[in-house]
Amino acid sequence: MSKESTSPFDVAVIGAGPAGLAAAVAAAERGARVVVLDAATQPGGQFWRHRPESVEPDPEGHGHHGWKTYLDLRSRFDAAISTGVLHYLPNTQVWMIEREDAGRFVLRLTPATGTTIEVPTVRADKLVSCAGGYDRQLPLPGWELPGVMAAGGIQAFIKANGTLPGKRFVVAGTGPFLLPVAANIAAAGGKVVAVCESSSLTNWLPHMGAASGVPGKALEGAEYAAIFAKHRIRYRTRTVVTKVVGDSSATAVQIAKVDASGAIIPGSERLLEDVDIVGFGWGFTPQIELAVSLGAETRIDADGSLVCVADEKQSSTVPGLFLAGEVTGVGGAVLAVAEGYVAGASAANGEQPKTSTARQIQRHRRFASAMHQAHPVPEKWDELLTDDTLICRCEEVSHAQVTEARDVLGATDARTMKSFTRTGMGWCQGKVCGYAVSCLSAKGTTDENAQHASLTSVAKRPVATPLTLGEISTLDSREPHNL
Amino acid sequence: MSNPPQRITVNLNATPVQAEAGQSVGAVLMGQGIKAWRTTRNEGKPRGLFCGIGACYDCLITIDGEPNQRACMVQASDSMNIEGDFSA
Numbered sequence: 009m010s011k012e013s014t015s016p017f018d019v020a021v022i023g024a025g026p027a028g029l030a031a032a033v034a035a036a037e038r039g040a041r042v043v044v045l046d047a048a049t050q051p052g053g054q055f056w057r058h059r060p061e062s063v064e065p066d067p068e069g070h071g072h073h074g075w076k077t078y079l080d081l082r083s084r085f086d087a088a089i090s091t092g093v094l095h096y097l098p099n100t101q102v103w104m105i106e107r108e109d110a111g112r113f114v115l116r117l118t119p120a121t122g123t124t125i126e127v128p129t130v131r132a133d134k135l136v137s138c139a140g141g142y143d144r145q146l147p148l149p150g151w152e153l154p155g156v157m158a159a160g161g162i163q164a165f166i167k168a169n170g171t172l173p174g175k176r177f178v179v180a181g182t183g184p185f186l187l188p189v190a191a192n193i194a195a196a197g198g199k200v201v202a203v204c205e206s207s208s209l210t211n212w213l214p215h216m217g218a219a220s221g222v223p224g225k226a227l228e229g230a231e232y233a234a235i236f237a238k239h240r241i242r243y244r245t246r247t248v249v250t251k252v253v254g255d256s257s258a259t260a261v262q263i264a265k266v267d268a269s270g271a272i273i274p275g276s277e278r279l280l281e282d283v284d285i286v287g288f289g290w291g292f293t294p295q296i297e298l299a300v301s302l303g304a305e306t307r308i309d310a311d312g313s314l315v316c317v318a319d320e321k322q323s324s325t326v327p328g329l330f331l332a333g334e335v336t337g338v339g340g341a342v343l344a345v346a347e348g349y350v351a352g353a354s355a356a357n358g359e360q361p362k363t364s365t366a367r368q369i370q371r372h373r374r375f376a377s378a379m380h381q382a383h384p385v386p387e388k389w390d391e392l393l394t395d396d397t398l399i400c401r402c403e404e405v406s407h408a409q410v411t412e413a414r415d416v417l418g419a420t421d422a423r424t425m426k427s428f429t430r431t432g433m434g435w436c437q438g439k440v441c442g443y444a445v446s447c448l449s450a451k452g453t454t455d456e457n458a459q460h461a462s463l464t465s466v467a468k469r470p471v472a473t474p475l476t477l478g479e480i481s482t483l484d485s486r487e488p489h490n491l
Numbered sequence: 492m493s494n495p496p497q498r499i500t501v502n503l504n505a506t507p508v509q510a511e512a513g514q515s516v517g518a519v520l521m522g523q524g525i526k527a528w529r530t531t532r533n534e535g536k537p538r539g540l541f542c543g544i545g546a547c548y549d550c551l552i553t554i555d556g557e558p559n560q561r562a563c564m565v566q567a568s569d570s571m572n573i574e575g576d577f578s579a
Contacts, residue, residue: 161543435548
């Protein structure tokens with residue numbers, strides 16, 4: 009980086025997915041000096057993840073939605089880099105944010121891969137978090153077997169590598185996202201044995217008004233219907249995977265029909281054999297740890313996720329901190345881009361969003377809310393759990409240990425559960441089991457705020473990503489190398 | 492525009508294996524039919540790719556002598572030494 013870049017930036021953007029790209033471009037085009045930090049090695053986020061540009065320099069965007077939007081954002085992003093107003097730091101994760109004099113943000117950085125970090129600290133007057141999210145998971149018997157993946161993980165694998173992680177797939181959980189995952193598998197030459205959707209599609213009927221506000225989604229739906237017909241993919245609604253079967257890796261799944269509460273309909277169980285990859289997705293968990301660590305106010309969204317509160321300028325409740333994309337509520341890439349533009353402009357010069365943009369955001373928020381209500385996590389999802397089902401994969405904490413801690417020791421929130429059983433204390437820091445542990449801990453509590461408090465305790469991670477002790481101990485010696 | 496894939500050679504526990512340039516370490520392993528490359532600390536259970544995007548840390552592996560690297564995040568490169576418990 010050049011000498012001029014040693015002073016603090018006007019705006020730091022976390023994430024280079026749909027929201028982050030839009031925020032960065034909006035801020036840079038308004039004259040702000042911008043730094044973008046992203047864990048991946050090239051822009052696009054999970055939604056526009058693509059093969060390494062070193063091997064495929066001009067990706068055509070097959071299997072992607074909104075690729076033209078990506079190309080437009082990317083060319084503006086690259087233009088801002090070439091004029092020197094935007095600094096892009098790939099392969100970089102933010103592990104802690106502090107505030108110093110005058111409220112300036114100090115971001116401590118660690119490499120996503122490898123062990124060396126060129127720029128260990130950046131400072132910025134405004135911060136836009138567009139950290140995105142990851143697949144939300146619910147434990148079930150056999151989910152720890154190799155061959156079981158997150159639905160989004162399968163899609164990321166295909167998009168990034170151009171190959172498949174296996175041959176015969178079952179995709180299960182809930183929500184429209186299961187459809188593109190199955191379509192991507194089929195397009196790459198994999199066999200999708202079944203897509204199991206726990207909800208009934210009639211759940212959409214009360215929400216047709218909200219759905220009609222976003223007609224593009226209906227077109228996407230028609231597109232998937234055609235792909236499913238072409239590849240003869242069975243779309244089984246009101247169906248869940250009750251267990252994954254296998255010895256050293258997944259070889260089959262047992263599925264069953266469920267009622268509206270998610271309770272298994274007796275006698276409906278059947279085995280799908282010869283399955284080597286099982287993908288689960290129960291919606292998404294937004295990555296809000298950094299915003300929460302700065303004190304941003306949270307709320308429970310329609311999907312039960314803990315998200316951060318943002319106003320019409322995408323401003324959080326923390327002065328100087330703006331938010332866009334899934335961190336404000338899971339709503340997909342179009343909404344993320346719209347919010348990103350608003351957040352970037354607000355951060356750069358306090359600009360108010362245009363009425364048309366504000367309306368677009370509202371329409372997509374309504375659609376997202378309808379989607380979440382049509383595809384809830386089944387109320388009785390935990391009926392599948394056996395005593396020895398792992399809840400926390402990292403620390404290998406069983407369902408029996410969790411229920412005992414709750415019922416005997418009074419661990420009725422995720423934080424107390426963590427101290428009694430070590431749930432969420434491993435490498436992932438509760439990212440994978442946090443939602444399930446919150447549900448299981450708070451089960452039976454009548455306090456309406458119990459789940460909010462429980463999820464908040466999961467999201468409170470002063471250190472947002474695993475570090476070596478060396479990295480922490482060298483904090484002070486990093487100062488002379490600051491950007 | 493796709494160019495013909497460039498081939499690279501990586502070493503899986505010192506055994507050379509051909510792979511396509513631009514793939515993640517996890518993809519190279521899965522391409523070899525290896526689904527697990529470490530065992531858990533308490534119960535010794537096999538683990539490989541799970542979240543696929545760097546959140547879960549299930550796919551940790553030793554790369555060029557550096558332990559605890561995420562196989563889903565690291566791009567394989569020529570002559571890379573990848574060490575794991577491939578019989579996990």
